[in-house]
Amino acid sequence: MGKSPEDKSKTSEFFSNLKTKTPPTNSAGFGGLKAAITHAGKYMKVADAFKISLKMNQKGGFDCPGCAWPDPDDERSSLGEYCENGLKAMAEEAQDKTIGRAFFAKHTVDELSNLSDFEIGKSGRIAEPMFLAEGATHYKPISWENAFKKVGNHLNALDNPNEAIFYTSGRTTNEAAFLYQLFVREFGTSNLPDCSNMCHEASGSALSETLGIGKGSVTLDDLYKAELVMVIGQNPATNHPRMLTALEKTKKNGGQIIAINPLPEAGLIKFTNPQNPIKLLTGGTKLADVFVPIVINGDVAFIKALLLKLLEKEKSTGQVFDTNFIKEFTHGYESFIEDLKHYDFDECLKLSGVSKDVFNTVFDLVLHKKKIIICWAMGLTQHENAVDNIRELVNLLLLKGSIGKAGAGTCPVRGHSNVQGDRTVGIWEAAPQAFLDKIEAKYGFKPTNKHGYSVIDAIKAMHEGKAKVFFALGGNFISAVPDTMYSAQGLANCNLTVHVSTKLNRSHLVTGKEALIFPCLGRAEKDYQKTGIQTQSVENSMGIVSSTKGILEPCSDALLSEVAVVCGIANATLKERSKIDWLAYQDDYNLVRDDIQDVVAGFQDYNKRLKQPSGFYLPNGARERVFKTKTGKANFSINKLPKWKLKGDELIMMTIRSHDQFNTTIYGLNDRYRGVYNERRIIFMNREDMKIRGLKEQQIVNLKSEFNGVIRRVNKFKIVGYDIPKNCCATYFPETNVLVPLDSYAHTAKTPASKSVIITIETD
Numbered sequence: 072m073g074k075s076p077e078d079k080s081k082t083s084e085f086f087s088n089l090k091t092k093t094p095p096t097n098s099a100g101f102g103g104l105k106a107a108i109t110h111a112g113k114y115m116k117v118a119d120a121f122k123i124s125l126k127m128n129q130k131g132g133f134d135c136p137g138c139a140w141p142d143p144d145d146e147r148s149s150l151g152e153y154c155e156n157g158l159k160a161m162a163e164e165a166q167d168k169t170i171g172r173a174f175f176a177k178h179t180v181d182e183l184s185n186l187s188d189f190e191i192g193k194s195g196r197i198a199e200p201m202f203l204a205e206g207a208t209h210y211k212p213i214s215w216e217n218a219f220k221k222v223g224n225h226l227n228a229l230d231n232p233n234e235a236i237f238y239t240s241g242r243t244t245n246e247a248a249f250l251y252q253l254f255v256r257e258f259g260t261s262n263l264p265d266c267s268n269m270c271h272e273a274s275g276s277a278l279s280e281t282l283g284i285g286k287g288s289v290t291l292d293d294l295y296k297a298e299l300v301m302v303i304g305q306n307p308a309t310n311h312p313r314m315l316t317a318l319e320k321t322k323k324n325g326g327q328i329i330a331i332n333p334l335p336e337a338g339l340i341k342f343t344n345p346q347n348p349i350k351l352l353t354g355g356t357k358l359a360d361v362f363v364p365i366v367i368n369g370d371v372a373f374i375k376a377l378l379l380k381l382l383e384k385e386k387s388t389g390q391v392f393d394t395n396f397i398k399e400f401t402h403g404y405e406s407f408i409e410d411l412k413h414y415d416f417d418e419c420l421k422l423s424g425v426s427k428d429v430f431n432t433v434f435d436l437v438l439h440k441k442k443i444i445i446c447w448a449m450g451l452t453q454h455e456n457a458v459d460n461i462r463e464l465v466n467l468l469l470l471k472g473s474i475g476k477a478g479a480g481t482c483p484v485r486g487h488s489n490v491q492g493d494r495t496v497g498i499w500e501a502a503p504q505a506f507l508d509k510i511e512a513k514y515g516f517k518p519t520n521k522h523g524y525s526v527i528d529a530i531k532a533m534h535e536g537k538a539k540v541f542f543a544l545g546g547n548f549i550s551a552v553p554d555t556m557y558s559a560q561g562l563a564n565c566n567l568t569v570h571v572s573t574k575l576n577r578s579h580l581v582t583g584k585e586a587l588i589f590p591c592l593g594r595a596e597k598d599y600q601k602t603g604i605q606t607q608s609v610e611n612s613m614g615i616v617s618s619t620k621g622i623l624e625p626c627s628d629a630l631l632s633e634v635a636v637v638c639g640i641a642n643a644t645l646k647e648r649s650k651i652d653w654l655a656y657q658d659d660y661n662l663v664r665d666d667i668q669d670v671v672a673g674f675q676d677y678n679k680r681l682k683q684p685s686g687f688y689l690p691n692g693a694r695e696r697v698f699k700t701k702t703g704k705a706n707f708s709i710n711k712l713p714k715w716k717l718k719g720d721e722l723i724m725m726t727i728r729s730h731d732q733f734n735t736t737i738y739g740l741n742d743r744y745r746g747v748y749n750e751r752r753i754i755f756m757n758r759e760d761m762k763i764r765g766l767k768e769q770q771i772v773n774l775k776s777e778f779n780g781v782i783r784r785v786n787k788f789k790i791v792g793y794d795i796p797k798n799c800c801a802t803y804f805p806e807t808n809v810l811v812p813l814d815s816y817a818h819t820a821k822t823p824a825s826k827s828v829i830i831t832i833e834t835d
């Protein structure tokens with residue numbers, strides 16, 4: 072009898088040798104460079120590492136798959152526009168170890184699931200397509216042709232196209248993503264959940280409603296020109312290291328920075344640019360002028376406190392708000408102010424957990440600034456009231472007229488390198504009718520306008536037996552989603568699960584009755600097709616579309632590009648009933664871009680403009696003060712304080728990334744900037760909270776979450792006392808995804824609330 076899907080989805084409960092040090096305040100510098108080079112040297116050929124570091128994010132080079140931070144339009148560092156974690160991401164992808172039939176013959180699926188995520192990832196790049204038959208213990212090789220047929224047969228055997236789910240992770244390029252959604256829509260469904268549903272969906276919802284565009288409004292140049300940058304709920308030193316170079320420039324130009332975060336994250340406080348040799352020697356730049364140690368989910372309360380004081384000052388001086396902007400460009404000001412007046416300043420400040428002194432410093436900084444940028448990431452989007460968090464920030468920007476002018480605006484810092492582009496070209500379970508009409512006009516079939524499943528709905532559908540085929544273009548679904556046990560059962564209910572992947576991950580081990588692994592080329596690899604080596608394109612966090620072209624030889628001859636996989640499946644599934652010549656696209660990606668330009672707004676002359684060294688900007692209404700909302704104006708919104716309350720010994724827990732991981736890919740077991748070494752099964756706790764509960768440093772505890780009467784548990788975590796506000800705690804994602812309730816998600820956006828999980832600590 073094999074292991075149950077739930078057991079296979081669990082991360083292993085063994086400990087390494089936890090060591091802790093006082094966390095540094097500074098980031099990058101020599102330590103960062105050294106860590107990057109040592110890491111790359113361990114897993115890839117030195118010559119390849121060197122080649123990669125010089126070409127990464129250069130004009131005409133390839134786009135780092137590490138994050139979505141933009142590259143400077145003009146000057147780029149000759150030392151390479153990369154960072155420690157970008158190089159680590161590349162080393163993972165370009166590692167020279169491969170696994171194929173011999174590896175899978177040696178290890179059963181059950182056996183592999185006993186490994187930690189760190190070990191699974193280190194197995195190597197997948198070298199050939201593999202198939203797991205019903206009831207089998209081992210994956211076996213399969214030809215591409217037979218594999219495509221298998222997918223086609225399963226899809227065509229469904230009673231209804233809506234019984235299939237097509238997930239996307241955000242590394243997929245525009246070309247592959249466009250073809251994928253086109254195939255899914257021609258097949259007859261809009262079940263296109265993607266990682267964005269778990270990431271910035273709340274930003275998209277809030278920004279579309281208030282500003283008429285689900286993306287940020289600023290460019291890098293705006294960041295350099297801002298008088299004030301607020302960085303909220305984001306840990307750039309680890310997750311967007313090149314952002315710190317931009318913030319360094321903000322400071323140099325006289326701008327100021329406020330960091331709002333439960334943790335005093337290194338780098339936000341001080342940063343040494345690894346590409347500036349003088350700074351390496353002199354010890355870096357102080358970044359944040361003020362650090363606000365907010366309690367988890369205290370953001371709406373804090374911003375409301377700020378709005379209340381600004382309103383008071385506006386009433387007495389008339390010089391705080393941008394009244395001309397408010398009159399000309401906004402809607403809903405009066406009702407917003409009316410609502411705001413009902414709140415009590417002291418109560419809001421108390422809820423935020425911030426001291427009066429820190430508040431006053433922030434208030435003085437915000438009061439007279441006219442060019443404000445607010446940057447945020449998962450610390451704001453992964454709560455039940457995530458949409459409110461972001462709308463409240465928009466209220467602040469609108470009052471200050473800080474939108475649609477140089478040095479001001481919204482900056483949701485995106486995660487995956489092309490997550491924004493994927494949505495732009497149609498990976499959307501709720502695509503607008505105008506987009507569907509364009510598809511119909513171009514291809515002559517009518518795409519369904521019924522909204523498809525988002526991630527949460529997809530999990531429920533699989534669990535309830537309403538979905539039978541799960542297909543993933545990239546990603547690691549089982550480890551990324553909430554409520555691991557419930558989700559594992561959902562996947563196991565499927566007849567077929569398919570993953571297009573570069574590397575082995577847990578989702579290949581928690582399978583449907585049958586399973587396929589499709590190995591694909593990574594970003595750094597050359598994509599050889601009939602018309603030569605292909606170029607692809609991606610869109611970064613600031614709406615710039617640029618080209619990316621691999622430079623290394625593929626790690627195996629049996630790999631296909633994602634474009635070729637999608638074309639192969641579309642061809643094998645739709646056959647004569649398709650109106651599209653699928654196989655033509657894979658020979659020449661220029662043809663895909665010609666189609667995108669006809670269907671998606673803003674892509675005119677796509678092939679030509681992609682040749683421009685820095686790519687091109689997509690249109691952005693908010694940047695021009697053209698607000699495409701229902702009212703035709705920028706909308707103020709009314710947001711309430713969050714309702715949750717802790718009972719008894721409960722704590723509120725955020726699940727965060729360590730410095731040594733990319734989402735579910737674990738590079739190593741250290742979290743250098745937080746002073747943690749050799750271990751991931753830890754819980755960061757406030758030292759007073761530990762004392763009250765009689766808990767000691769490094770004590771082993773179990774964690775329990777209770778939501779709507781359902782209890783979820785995860786065992787064996789070591790306590791690390793940390794500088795975190797009282798009643799708050801933090802653990803790493805994905806080890807504690809088991810505790811995140813499926814039904815706890817952001818209203819409107821359905822982003823899982825993985826930064827506000829209510830837990831209790833158990834000792835046995």
Ligand SMILES: Nc1nc2c(c(=O)[nH]1)N[C@H]1C(S)=C(S)[C@@H](COP(=O)(O)OP(=O)(O)OC[C@H]3O[C@@H](n4cnc5c(=O)[nH]c(N)nc54)[C@H](O)[C@@H]3O)O[C@H]1N2
Binds near residue numbers: 270309334370726
């Ligand atoms: N090296 C590396 N780079 C990455 C990734 C990676 O895993 N590794 N992941 C990529 C992806 S997909 C994404 S989405 C981004 C993620 O980038 P981040 O959002 O920076 O990642 P998280 O670790 O989730 O960090 C959330 C931050 O928000 C804070 N926070 C948590 N709750 C709250 C709150 O209630 N209020 C406030 N104000 N702060 C809060 C946490 O202390 C933490 O500093 O990074 C991208 N880049």
Ligand SMILES: Nc1nc2c(c(=O)[nH]1)N[C@H]1C(S)=C(S)[C@@H](COP(=O)(O)OP(=O)(O)OC[C@H]3O[C@@H](n4cnc5c(=O)[nH]c(N)nc54)[C@H](O)[C@@H]3O)O[C@H]1N2
Binds near residue numbers: 242571733734735
């Ligand atoms: N508790 C908790 N859960 C979270 C989060 C959190 O903060 N807390 N964050 C959420 C967020 S922001 C996100 S974005 C999701 C991430 O969810 P996903 O995007 O699903 O997960 P990743 O870990 O980024 O996916 C890694 C896998 O992608 C494959 N891969 C890598 N490169 C390529 C490529 O070029 N092509 C293909 N086809 N495959 C490739 C590799 O096999 C690798 O194992 O997780 C979410 N889950």
Ligand SMILES: [Mo]
Binds near residue numbers: 269270271485
């Ligand atoms: Mo993300």
